[in-house]
Amino acid sequence: MKKNYLITPGPTPVPPEVSAKEGLPILHHRTSEFGVIFSQVIEDLKYVFQTKHDVLMTAGSGTGALESAVANLLSPGDKALVVSTGVFGDRYKKICDAYGINALYIREPEGEIAVPAKIEEALKKNPDIKVVFVTHTETSTGVVNPIEAIGKIVVKTPAVLAVDSVSGLGGQDLQTDNWHCDVVCSGSQKGLMTAPGLAIVSVAPKAWPLVEASKSPRFYFDWRKMKKSIADKETPFTPPVTIVVAQAEALRLIKQEGLQNVFARHTWLAQATRAGVQAMGLKLFAKVPCDVLTSITVPEGLNGKAIVKRLREEYGVSIAGGQVDLEGKIVRLAHMGYMERFDVIIALSALEMMLYELGHKVELGKGVGAAEKIFLDKSKAPAAAAKAPQPAGVH
Amino acid sequence: MKKNYLITPGPTPVPPEVSAKEGLPILHHRTSEFGVIFSQVIEDLKYVFQTKHDVLMTAGSGTGALESAVANLLSPGDKALVVSTGVFGDRYKKICDAYGINALYIREPEGEIAVPAKIEEALKKNPDIKVVFVTHTETSTGVVNPIEAIGKIVVKTPAVLAVDSVSGLGGQDLQTDNWHCDVVCSGSQKGLMTAPGLAIVSVAPKAWPLVEASKSPRFYFDWRKMKKSIADKETPFTPPVTIVVAQAEALRLIKQEGLQNVFARHTWLAQATRAGVQAMGLKLFAKVPCDVLTSITVPEGLNGKAIVKRLREEYGVSIAGGQVDLEGKIVRLAHMGYMERFDVIIALSALEMMLYELGHKVELGKGVGAAEKIFLDKSKAPAAAAKAPQPAGVH
Numbered sequence: 001m002k003k004n005y006l007i008t009p010g011p012t013p014v015p016p017e018v019s020a021k022e023g024l025p026i027l028h029h030r031t032s033e034f035g036v037i038f039s040q041v042i043e044d045l046k047y048v049f050q051t052k053h054d055v056l057m058t059a060g061s062g063t064g065a066l067e068s069a070v071a072n073l074l075s076p077g078d079k080a081l082v083v084s085t086g087v088f089g090d091r092y093k094k095i096c097d098a099y100g101i102n103a104l105y106i107r108e109p110e111g112e113i114a115v116p117a118k119i120e121e122a123l124k125k126n127p128d129i130k131v132v133f134v135t136h137t138e139t140s141t142g143v144v145n146p147i148e149a150i151g152k153i154v155v156k157t158p159a160v161l162a163v164d165s166v167s168g169l170g171g172q173d174l175q176t177d178n179w180h181c182d183v184v185c186s187g188s189q190k191g192l193m194t195a196p197g198l199a200i201v202s203v204a205p206k207a208w209p210l211v212e213a214s215k216s217p218r219f220y221f222d223w224r225k226m227k228k229s230i231a232d233k234e235t236p237f238t239p240p241v242t243i244v245v246a247q248a249e250a251l252r253l254i255k256q257e258g259l260q261n262v263f264a265r266h267t268w269l270a271q272a273t274r275a276g277v278q279a280m281g282l283k284l285f286a287k288v289p290c291d292v293l294t295s296i297t298v299p300e301g302l303n304g305k306a307i308v309k310r311l312r313e314e315y316g317v318s319i320a321g322g323q324v325d326l327e328g329k330i331v332r333l334a335h336m337g338y339m340e341r342f343d344v345i346i347a348l349s350a351l352e353m354m355l356y357e358l359g360h361k362v363e364l365g366k367g368v369g370a371a372e373k374i375f376l377d378k379s380k381a382p383a384a385a386a387k388a389p390q391p392a393g394v395h
Numbered sequence: 396m397k398k399n400y401l402i403t404p405g406p407t408p409v410p411p412e413v414s415a416k417e418g419l420p421i422l423h424h425r426t427s428e429f430g431v432i433f434s435q436v437i438e439d440l441k442y443v444f445q446t447k448h449d450v451l452m453t454a455g456s457g458t459g460a461l462e463s464a465v466a467n468l469l470s471p472g473d474k475a476l477v478v479s480t481g482v483f484g485d486r487y488k489k490i491c492d493a494y495g496i497n498a499l500y501i502r503e504p505e506g507e508i509a510v511p512a513k514i515e516e517a518l519k520k521n522p523d524i525k526v527v528f529v530t531h532t533e534t535s536t537g538v539v540n541p542i543e544a545i546g547k548i549v550v551k552t553p554a555v556l557a558v559d560s561v562s563g564l565g566g567q568d569l570q571t572d573n574w575h576c577d578v579v580c581s582g583s584q585k586g587l588m589t590a591p592g593l594a595i596v597s598v599a600p601k602a603w604p605l606v607e608a609s610k611s612p613r614f615y616f617d618w619r620k621m622k623k624s625i626a627d628k629e630t631p632f633t634p635p636v637t638i639v640v641a642q643a644e645a646l647r648l649i650k651q652e653g654l655q656n657v658f659a660r661h662t663w664l665a666q667a668t669r670a671g672v673q674a675m676g677l678k679l680f681a682k683v684p685c686d687v688l689t690s691i692t693v694p695e696g697l698n699g700k701a702i703v704k705r706l707r708e709e710y711g712v713s714i715a716g717g718q719v720d721l722e723g724k725i726v727r728l729a730h731m732g733y734m735e736r737f738d739v740i741i742a743l744s745a746l747e748m749m750l751y752e753l754g755h756k757v758e759l760g761k762g763v764g765a766a767e768k769i770f771l772d773k774s775k776a777p778a779a780a781a782k783a784p785q786p787a788g789v790h
Contacts, residue, residue, distance in 0.1 A: 067614050
């Protein structure tokens with residue numbers, strides 16, 4: 001008998017109520033019955049995105065959402081600025097390259113965050129930059145970028161701010177409208193607690209003139225088509241109906257918990273994870289760690305890839321390793337979406353046991369104990385932490 | 396209490412065994428557990444596509460698959476030939492236009508089929524045509540195009556034949572390799588009996604040099620990335636894991652039935668539907684009707700849109716109306732995928748009753764009776780019809 005535990009940054013576990021909805025009979029997408037669900041999903045996504053503007057969707061992955069931003073906002077030869085702090089920031093650069101965009105590229109070292117002053121300088125030197133691409137929570141390193149500060153800079157320029165919040169949305173606060181995020185890209189499979197398959201974007205008024213002007217080829221990912229269909233409570237092309245129906249249920253759960261409580265829960269889980277990891281004698285990798293994922297430097301003499309592999313095979317616990325340059329050097333524990341205190345306990349316990357097995361000096365129960373201490377501290381509990389009112393102007 | 400019946404050409408009903416798989420807990424896509432399922436799906440898709448060559452997939456709809464064909468096969472300015480017999484053929488033209496392709500366009504009137512001689516002539520006059528796009532079963536009109544004959548023409552030229560079989564695959568025979576279909580585009584939600592969300596393409600060796608040469612922008616839909624990932628039993632970007640797992644089950648059912656039996660069942664259902672429709676005094680719309688859908692000319696004085704709307708609202712029976720120029724003029728009954736004789740009986744009975752209610756002269760039970768007669772004729776039953784052996788060289 002093997003039980004599997006998903007501690008990975010996407011796909012993440014899905015609540016059974018949501019999974020069960022996916023198993024219901026197929027609804028036709030051009031019926032009023034589906035239209036009601038679809039419209040509710042769009043409205044509820046606006047609540048999670050914290051936006052009053054357009055929210056669009058299509059069948060696709062998060063990368064599909066990123067590509068749709070490049071194709072809809074820019075024409076070949078246009079100047080853009082890609083601010084990258086890891087693999088997912090780099091992906092924006094690669095997509096820009098594929099589309100013949102003249103993409104300036106600011107790359108911070110792994111584990112560090114974007115520097116607003118550098119963005120300000122680049123925009124000053126290049127007033128013809130049309131779009132600034134930046135990642136919200138960079139899952140490859142575990143940092144959270146200062147989107148609010150970046151928004152304050154970009155809003156003063158003609159440039160559009162496009163944020164990749166595939167892994168952040170619904171876990172780490174992102175005030176789309178208040179922070180002047182003109183475009184936010186996301187997907188169903190992380191904070192939105194649903195199976196992968198839905199690419200989702202929000203688009204603010206400042207972005208639409210670029211969409212109208214873009215000469216990049218697009219048909220399936222054309223936001224103009226998606227926006228037009230929304231009025232008819234449908235999508236231009238067959239949507240993944242079962243995932244939309246499941247997404248509706250997941251959004252109901254998020255609303256029921258309340259967005260501020262959702263964020264506070266993620267903060268709580270992140271604090272406990274970090275405390276546990278440090279109590280084990282391990283080092284946090286991210287300089288400014290996000291709340292949806294904890295990245296950990298693999299102690300010298302150990303191989304991160306082996307840790308990930310053995311945890312999966314021997315314990316049924318899936319955690320993530322490092323990507324590209326960080327392969328083998330870090331491991332990553334997710335706490336995003338449908339996660340609760342005992343998911344953190346499982347992750348820490350599995351890691352403790354594996355380190356012990358690999359001969360690394362670790363006191364069994366030390367990491368778990370440190371996390372438990374956080375969980376028992378009533379002042380840190382989500383209900384206490386989520387004192388902040390809902391952002392103004394967002395329902 | 397309302398029971399819903401999907402008689403529409405996609406999404407189509409999904410077997411409960413398949414739906415149930417979609418509701419299982421999420422598998423991570425970079426695990427050996429998922430890799431085994433993914434590889435099996437690719438292998439089983441090759442069986443359904445009747446190909447030995449590459450089968451690739453990504454999260455997306457059928458239109459995503461069509462767009463991927465244009466983006467991967469052609470560069471801006473390249474010459475292509477779009478052979479259209481309806482809305483879905485026209486879609487290929489629109490995508491070509493969006494990508495700046497010089498697309499010659501042969502358009503047959505609604506209800507008629509593609510004419511191989513015209514394609515031969517166009518290829519002779521334009522030896523620089525790189526790709527011929529054609530639709531297998533054109534769902535907007537209900538015809539099936541002569542792909543085998545077209546393949547025999549295109550194979551003699553340097554051009555690549557790209558076939559849209561989104562609605563045909565797994566319902567209407569398409570011998571990808573034997574008929575020289577270099578690229579076939581499809582999706583999970585029709586003959587493949589799974590929820591929408593998977594865009595699938597097959598790619599033969601003749602097509603790969605074009606893929607390498609294409610200068611069209613592509614990242615998410617890049618076939619080179621997809622092909623590379625297949626070797627690692629994964630996809631370049633997060634696949635819709637629940638739909639892949641469900642697709643595996645649906646493919647198991649298709650293999651269990653046997654592809655020739657699947658085709659014979661569709662022929663059987665099509666014959667019964669056509670007999671029923673004609674017994675009601677209605678006219679078939681398609682000159683060469685396909686086996687996955689029956690299109691019916693709406694009798695004068697009646698409005699097809701009203702028939703579709705009332706059947707849905709009052710009977711819970713979803714059928715399809717006409718699109719674009721055919722709006723209100725035809726109705727369409729699907730018999731594709733997870734369909735059996737009583738789905739035909741329901742469709743015909745609902746239509747009979749609705750025509751009666753609308754004051755159209757129809758003898759109740761006449762259409763159903765004619766279908767029953769086909770179903771009782773043992774010589775027409777799938778087991779008897781599926782005498783043809785599996786095509787040579789395909790497992």
